[in-house]
Amino acid sequence: MNVLIFEWKNFGIEDICDAFKDMAIKYKCISTELMRERKNEEFDNIFENEMSIKYDCVFTFNYSPVISNCCRRFNIPYIAFIYDSPLVSLYSYTVINPCNYIFIFDKTLYLELKNAGINTVYYAPLAVNTDRITRQLNEADTNPAISNLCNKYKCDVAFVGSMYNEKHNLFDRLKNLPPYVSGYLDGIIQAQLKVYGYYFIEELLKPDIIDALQKSVPAEPNKDGVETTSYLYAYYFIARKLAELERKDLLSAVSKQFNTHLYTPNATPELPEIINCGPIDYYNHMPYVFNNSRINLNISLRSIRSGIPLRAMDIMGCNGFLLSNYQADFYDFFVPGEDMAVFESKEDLINKCDYYLEHDNERRQIAANGFGKVNEFHTYKVRLKEIFDVVF
Template sequence: MKILYLLWECCGNSEMIQAMRVAGHDVAALQTSQDGLLSPEIADKVKKAAGENGCDIVYGFNYFPHVAEAAKDLGIGYYAWVYDNPCVQLYSYTVTYPTNHIFVFDSDTYLKFHSEGINTIDFLPMAADPDRVEQLCREARPGYEADISFVGSLYNERHDFYHRMIDKGLPDRTYGYIRGIIEAQKHIYGMDLSEHLLTDEILEDLHAALPLGPSAGSVITTRTLFSQYVIDRQVTVEERHHILTALGAVFGERYRVDLYTHDASAAFAGVTNHGPADQFREAPLIFNRSRIDLNISLRSIVNGIPLRCFEIMGAGGFLLTSYAGDMLRFFNDGEHFVSFESTDDMLGKCAYYLEHEDEREAIARAGLAAIRENHTYYHRVLEMFD
């Protein structure tokens, strides 16, 4: 099969292209960008490139409605593997096009669309490339060793939606209601409370302070926008800050606790902030050389396994992750990875596995073996095009 590959700056490109070629497919790349994929002009570029290369399908990470339009006009399949959650582009009427083959990694997202009768979206977990990481680790210089590491965003950019809304002002009752949802959500995994608890009256107050609404052609609701882009994001901000503060306080004097994040100015006592890590060249080394690799999922991910978890396990790292229901569909807690359901639970498990090296290393080895057996990009290519 001849595949037109939408090549833009995102994770997984080299791994996916190699897997496609190993599976016997021809790949022609269309170089673009995220902004380019969001532009209407991409439709003509896709049509031209697909025609010139005789392509049977179009493939790309995440979903872009203008690409779906082009594929429909050409009568060829558009395969989109979505690794962002939320992904606002999914809430487009174009997702119903019969030429679409869209894959999401959160079973909760899949079930939401499936319950609305949309059969062009399927569930497909993310993947890893342990062979590439193994070679990288062999060739790389020493460094990145740590006892506990966290690689990820703190989502504390200035003028984020939540603080823009708060700064504008909310009625006391509405502010208290929102804070109640946020505080409750910190203690509950596997359910998005705000989707169920944001009433029409509360939404009116939120919208008055922050006029957030769907763009042209989108069918996303105001409730979903405020839930996923405002409330869930703020829960993640506060949870990650709380966990990093606790890690520094409990382990900072005795152990090396490392943070890699875009905000190089973020400071937590007992935690060393190294600034951002290159996701392709540095992050795998961090995962491989840290004794404990922490994943704290973005709260708009209800059950899904974030790409970060696959990357950690695929690097031979020991994964300690916040609860994700889909993990239990493919892996065993305590055998391939370890989960936590609260900050105290996380601290206790960090302490235990820092003191029980043999158990920690056995879990890391089992996690890597499970990835090699069933969860590489090659496996996903076979599943996707089956």
């Protein structure tokens, strides 16, 4: 088999290439930002030039309309493995191209598209390169520099991820809204913060609310897509604001009681008790963070409606202990309390941090169980075999 890969700064691209090598699959990987375009003649020319070589399929992380159209033109299967949410390109008209095999990690989103008659979508949870991670972690036994790095990352609780507190984020650009609209948005945001497992914001954005938002910061759906204006506001404006508020609230509560490390790009003066360690490199340092933090938190973007985020899979793949908010897809593959743990509220999060920090052996056994399941069922080699069984 010979696979053509396109990528642009995707997490996991080195791991997917390692999996192809281990599976004796030939591949060529091309890095180009043009793949993010919906239409682009320059990309079309790059693709056409590659078609002088016989490829069995094209592979990308996330979904690219311009690649799909090229694959349709040359009658070659296009495999898109989705790890981002929201991903507006999934509402492009091109998703129905018969060349497409779109594997979505969020079962709720997959079912929504499938039940709408989109027959090119499939469900596939995300994956981890446990071989690479295990090699890295084993270096701590023989490499003093790595051992010192591991000691640096030791803490009670850690969170790796964006705080969505950038200046001029989309939601905070909504200025001069009528008091009724501001109050309405505050109300539905506070209500959503109390509910896990069902994201209801989009259906509550009624026409008068949308009109007011459009007057403040216009959001225009793509002309070659079926996404709605309410979708754009719900998933790109409000979901990220929810993440900012929720992560700040939960991490503030945790850091007041436990030694807590935060790995994020931006400063967090609003969290004075937390140790903000700045951003962390995904490949070279993050495995040591997850392995040496006694508890690793997953606080999902609410736009991930039921799926298991990549962060959560990575934590378990590093033999780290995972404490996550509720996501329905966990229950298809893992047993909370045996393979990982789930919190249901801020109070429950604090109680479970306290409990698992006091019960070291139980916490270590849960981490080992989680790693065992990821290592057996959720590696890239396992997932690629499942994907290829569908496509070929």
